[in-house]
Amino acid sequence: MSAESTQIHNIGYRNYDGPRLGRAYARRSLFSQSLRGAYGLGRSAKSKVLPMILFAVMCLPAAIMVAVAVTTKAKDLPVDYTRYAIFLQAVISLFLAAQAPQTVSRDLRFKTVPLYFSRPIERGDYVLAKFAAMSSALFVLTAAPLLVLYVGALLAKLDFADQTKGFAQGLVSVALLSLLFSGIALVISAVTPRRGFGIAAVIAVMTITYGAVSTVQAIAYEQGSTGAIAWLGLFSPITLIDGVQSAFLGATSAFPGGEGPSSGVGVVYVLVVLGLIAGCYGAMMRRYRKVGL
């Protein structure tokens, strides 16, 4: 062996004795791969189209508003920072429906999950990395237009303190939104290995609950039972976020008649949102207990 190893073997096998960076590194790698994947980076050109279009659609209204505000020398932006995501919720739902299944169902459908679990990372690492990646992707999508608005507002020389406060409140709101929406969409997608079902189910959950809640809220408003409106908002993801931000983040509610929840009810909203996020994480963990090898 020693005599042979002095020769130059071009195609000989080389052992690897470099560093092995372990579990935390693998988790980070999975996170960045999934985050990039959500925007189609590192994947085929075809899979970049939809997320990039949605990203553009998301930012375009903000750019137009800024342009209008700058040229008309308006005193305020036409839309609050906190309101922007509610305004474009359809785009957010579409992004979620397209990208959440691709983040998790692909691994299930093509049975790649066992390959992950035969490596140092564990179930918790996988779920954490995927959850964080999807939330970050959604945060990028929802925070980017806010940044456009903020920069534009500063260019238009609007009040700095006011705008910064609004921007910060908006960021907190979309961060919460990203976590909540990602959690719900990932759980739905993780249940089915079929991507098509995942897409349909995510869209259905997002739009049907919102449609149902706003309809019932409108009826309640018509009948004058305004007290019920705030409670009804607990039953759809988007109205949950709306409720939290109108109670604590200085937003004006999009509920009928602007009947947002009071601080007391707002606490319930926050608890429900946090509970749902934790619940989704727990459900994901449970789901992956079954799909080991």
Added chain:
Amino acid sequence: MTVIATESLSKRFPRVTALDRLSMDIGPGVTGLVGANGAGKSTLIKILLGLSPATEGRAAVLGLDVATSGGQIRERVGYMPEHDCLPPDVSATEFVVHMARMSGLPPTAARERTADTLRHVGLYEERYRPIGGYSTGMKQRVKLAQALVHDPQLVFLDEPTNGLDPVGRDEMLGLIRRVHTDFGISVLVTSHLLGELERTCDHVVVIDGGKLLRSSSTTDFTQTTTTLAVEVTDTDEHPDGTRVLRDALSGRGIETRTGGELPGAGHTILLTAEGEETYDLVRDLVADLGLGLVRMEQRRHHIAEVFTDEPRQESAPGRAAAAPGPAPRTAAATAQQTGGGRDER
């Protein structure tokens, strides 16, 4: 040095016992794990990877306890699953690089190792194309590459020849052999085809119903199980060449039988090869009788034969030493008398 050691390892599910007090030691080299479907092969691999706790007993891989050091084990071990596990829309290179990083390799090392490994398993230009367009043989190579990319000390290959045609099978078996001889990586390969493993492995472990049926080195195995199939032509002098040869062989004290009920099998003579001299004897007899030797080949044993032909004895959870090479048969293996089957009458 022992690569894998289990000690009365059991795994029970509510309705089925997958592993029943399995004790064995497996040394470095290529080890075949043979068993019918549901024999507990996959369950064993799962436990050895530290992914599923054993109901009782202990197991160690590379000297690490599976119950406490699962993460460390998985860093040094590769795993190739039986089923399809490749996403079709990425290229082999991208996929294997990602898997290398999942094993903890830094980005640059991951790319270098991927290029090396894919070349070693025999994927060249096509590695930049999406996996969806690959043949089954190429996919198996990618699966093998992802198990080897982080240069493990041991790989578990679960049915690596599944779905391959005979040529692909031979190539894959050759590749597995090289994983040990050239790369220095120990291999545990499962199959339900005993004959396949006979050619590739240093050592074969047979499990059935979660129990150890036998564990012995392959040289041992083939010696006791080699059945020779001989077919000869008829000549004018000997209108029934098969009969003449059988008579001649029994004259030399060698028992023969015909190939069985299948059409054409009546012309096949089956006999037990004791060693090199049996081959020579058959050759000489055929030549003396002036018959044409159509074929003389080793019969590949299907694993089912090992199970059906042998009297099912309660296999005591004996510890069968499993050093590679022609190890003398251990007391445990002999006591079990599971080897040989019909050949050891």
